[in-house]
Amino acid sequence: MTATIAAVTPAATPTPAKRRRLRFVANPKAATGLVVLAFFCLIAIIGKWIAPYDPSARSSDLIQAPSAKHWFGTTHLGQDIFSQVLVGTRGVMYVGLLAGLVATALSILIGVSAGFLGGAADDSLSALSNVFLVIPALPLIIIVASTIPSAGDLMVALVIGFTSWAWGARVLRAQTLSLRRRDYVEAARATGESTWRIITFEIMPNLTAIIASGFVGTVIFAVMSEITLAFIGISTISEWNWGTILFWAQSQQALAQGAWWWFVPAGLAIAILGTALSLINFGIDEFVSPRLRSSGHTRVKTNDGHSVRMRVGFTPVLSSKQAPATPVVRRKENAA
Amino acid sequence: MKFLFQRIAFYIFTAWAALTINFFIPRLIPGDPVTSLMAKYQGQMSTEAIQSLYVLFGLDKHQSVWSQYVAYWGQIFHGDLGLSFTFFPTPVSEVLKQSLPWTIALVGITTFASFMIGTSLGVIAGWRRGSIMDGLLPVTTFLSSIPYFWLGLLAITLLAGPGSFFPSSGGYEPGLVPSWTGSFIGSAIQHSLLPALTILISSVSGWILTMRNMMVTVASEDYITVAHAKGLSERRVMVSYAARNALLPNVSGFALSLGFIVGGTLLVEIVFSYPGIGYNLFQAVGAKDYPLMQGVFLVITLSVLLANLLADVAYLLLDPRTRKEG
Numbered sequence: 001m002t003a004t005i006a007a008v009t010p011a012a013t014p015t016p017a018k019r020r021r022l023r024f025v026a027n028p029k030a031a032t033g034l035v036v037l038a039f040f041c042l043i044a045i046i047g048k049w050i051a052p053y054d055p056s057a058r059s060s061d062l063i064q065a066p067s068a069k070h071w072f073g074t075t076h077l078g079q080d081i082f083s084q085v086l087v088g089t090r091g092v093m094y095v096g097l098l099a100g101l102v103a104t105a106l107s108i109l110i111g112v113s114a115g116f117l118g119g120a121a122d123d124s125l126s127a128l129s130n131v132f133l134v135i136p137a138l139p140l141i142i143i144v145a146s147t148i149p150s151a152g153d154l155m156v157a158l159v160i161g162f163t164s165w166a167w168g169a170r171v172l173r174a175q176t177l178s179l180r181r182r183d184y185v186e187a188a189r190a191t192g193e194s195t196w197r198i199i200t201f202e203i204m205p206n207l208t209a210i211i212a213s214g215f216v217g218t219v220i221f222a223v224m225s226e227i228t229l230a231f232i233g234i235s236t237i238s239e240w241n242w243g244t245i246l247f248w249a250q251s252q253q254a255l256a257q258g259a260w261w262w263f264v265p266a267g268l269a270i271a272i273l274g275t276a277l278s279l280i281n282f283g284i285d286e287f288v289s290p291r292l293r294s295s296g297h298t299r300v301k302t303n304d305g306h307s308v309r310m311r312v313g314f315t316p317v318l319s320s321k322q323a324p325a326t327p328v329v330r331r332k333e334n335a336a
Numbered sequence: 337m338k339f340l341f342q343r344i345a346f347y348i349f350t351a352w353a354a355l356t357i358n359f360f361i362p363r364l365i366p367g368d369p370v371t372s373l374m375a376k377y378q379g380q381m382s383t384e385a386i387q388s389l390y391v392l393f394g395l396d397k398h399q400s401v402w403s404q405y406v407a408y409w410g411q412i413f414h415g416d417l418g419l420s421f422t423f424f425p426t427p428v429s430e431v432l433k434q435s436l437p438w439t440i441a442l443v444g445i446t447t448f449a450s451f452m453i454g455t456s457l458g459v460i461a462g463w464r465r466g467s468i469m470d471g472l473l474p475v476t477t478f479l480s481s482i483p484y485f486w487l488g489l490l491a492i493t494l495l496a497g498p499g500s501f502f503p504s505s506g507g508y509e510p511g512l513v514p515s516w517t518g519s520f521i522g523s524a525i526q527h528s529l530l531p532a533l534t535i536l537i538s539s540v541s542g543w544i545l546t547m548r549n550m551m552v553t554v555a556s557e558d559y560i561t562v563a564h565a566k567g568l569s570e571r572r573v574m575v576s577y578a579a580r581n582a583l584l585p586n587v588s589g590f591a592l593s594l595g596f597i598v599g600g601t602l603l604v605e606i607v608f609s610y611p612g613i614g615y616n617l618f619q620a621v622g623a624k625d626y627p628l629m630q631g632v633f634l635v636i637t638l639s640v641l642l643a644n645l646l647a648d649v650a651y652l653l654l655d656p657r658t659r660k661e662g
Contacts, residue, residue, distance in 0.1 A: 137595060255492055265487055270483055
């Protein structure tokens with residue numbers, strides 16, 4: 001008897017465990033986003049070596065449309081735009097990820113401690129994050145970055161990181177507040193765990209999804225801000241990134257010359273990277289709250305020819321042609 | 337009312353914080369970029385103008401930080417933001433006074449319109465989950481990932497150009513003088529169409545998505561089931577029951593994300609050379625015109641705070657619970 005059970009169960013157990021681990025990746029949105037992000041990370045690492053030309057090297061092919069020799073065409077100095085995009089990926093990814101890390105670390109520090117400590121600490125910390133939330137970040141970043149002489153990639157990443165943590169802190173604080181009175185946290189406190197242990201081992205694991213989506217959101221914002229800074233010519237133009245390409249395209253009147261290839265690849269790269277990151281975020285959102293998933297086929301035909309639209313939270317109602325109205329007999333009370 | 341007073345107190349506090357940040361930024365940076373600029377214009381500036389720049393940028397090293405701070409506040413309250421170097425010798429406040437109406441008209445109206453359009457589309461997308469509207473979501477995600485300024489560049493290439501209806505730059509026909517005449521207003525509207533469209537396309541999708549998600553969440557509440565059970569029309573349940581409640585978090589989200597949106601829309605002005613605050617900021621950055629930069633930051637921050645306050649008032653009107661005394 002026991003032997004048969006043992007023989008049946010082992011075959012079944014490995015599958016659910018494996019599925020659970022890959023559940024996040026199984027979400028098509030998240031999977032697409034992760035693949036694209038991995039591709040950009042790869043380019044960021046190897047871009048310098050696989051670029052066919054030196055991105056700053058001039059040549060005699062001035063403002064050439066895309067061809068087999070120059071895939072994305074050339075600039076006014078004959079520089080190869082394809083190489084510029086490849087080499088520029090590193091700066092974009094570096095600043096985006098570093099700023100994301102700095103901002104996420106700050107938001108965890110401020111958000112979780114505000115939510116967990118409560119009282120005066122909470123009041124002052126959430127006032128601080130609200131102030132940073134309301135002050136328009138981009139103009140602030142522009143001013144700080146342009147006041148610092150020769151702002152390199154590291155400086156830009158730090159400036160962005162230190163100004164864009166507020167949203168994450170706010171969300172984390174709200175979630176921590178709701179976690180901190182849960183039974184399991186009370187139990188941990190009753191068994192004498194230290195505050196730090198409770199925060200790092202009891203509360204933080206339950207905030208993983210929020211932290212992750214906050215990180216991804218900040219990376220999107222950081223990439224956009226960095227490219228903006230380069231585009232309006234604040235960060236050093238000696239280091240290539242996608243914004244630098246757009247800066248030159250704008251300042252050399254690429255539009256008036258009809259040189260669409262000068263700014264289209266860099267902009268598309270930004271949009272694709274941004275979309276990939278947003279998709280990862282949707283994946284996280286749907287992972288946490290499955291109700292948000294776009295449900296596939298919802299219209300169901302019943303046997304008697306009616307069609308019903310199934311929706312979460314709704315009682316399905318038969319949309320019949322015209323239900324025969326119940327005859328209402330009015331008594332003529334007035335006449336009497 | 338208590339809610340409103342709390343919010344006003346918070347905004348005053350934020351305004352103070354922003355002004356203080358504005359005070360410290362130039363003082364924390366090594367070197368004196370302003371001094372070199374002043375040297376360039378030596379002899380052309382009045383002693384008063386020099387004095388106000390000294391106060392704003394803390395060039396007078398003999399004063400303590402506290403007395404610098406007090407002097408700085410006194411000057412801000414007089415509306416004296418120093419001289420702009422880009423538009424020398426126009427004071428910064430004068431420059432901003434000219435460009436602010438353009439920005440408010442363009443950014444204010446389009447942001448509001450984008451919120452309204454996006455929210456309405458989001459209501460439908462959330463209500464009819466699983467219909468064609470869900471297929472639109474990836475498209476809108478892609479559109480919102482495009483930087484505003486790049487979409488602007490694209491719009492100029494595709495739609496503007498010699499002989500096109502859409503002008504590619506400026507806020508009005510170069511020959512015209514700003515006034516309240518029909519030809520000027522017509523020209524201004526014509527010039528603002530393309531920038532407005534750019535902002536609208538790239539900002540609308542965010543609202544669609546948040547509103548959709550809120551609708552999906554609200555749709556499973558008990559009161560929706562009750563409304564259905566009462567036999568109310570689908571439309572009535574969607575608009576008066578679900579959307580009305582789903583709107584609340586979206587309005588407070590609108591207030592909070594204004595800072596982000598305004599930052600992005602300022603770039604559209606840069607691309608279109610639109611005579612607003614964003615373009616001023618661009619010119620100031622190019623010329624290392626620190627007084628103008630600081631002035632722009634101040635004005636943007638204060639406008640965003642004011643817009644936030646308006647959003648709070650709207651929230652107050654929409655949500656009866658906040659009006660309850662006690």
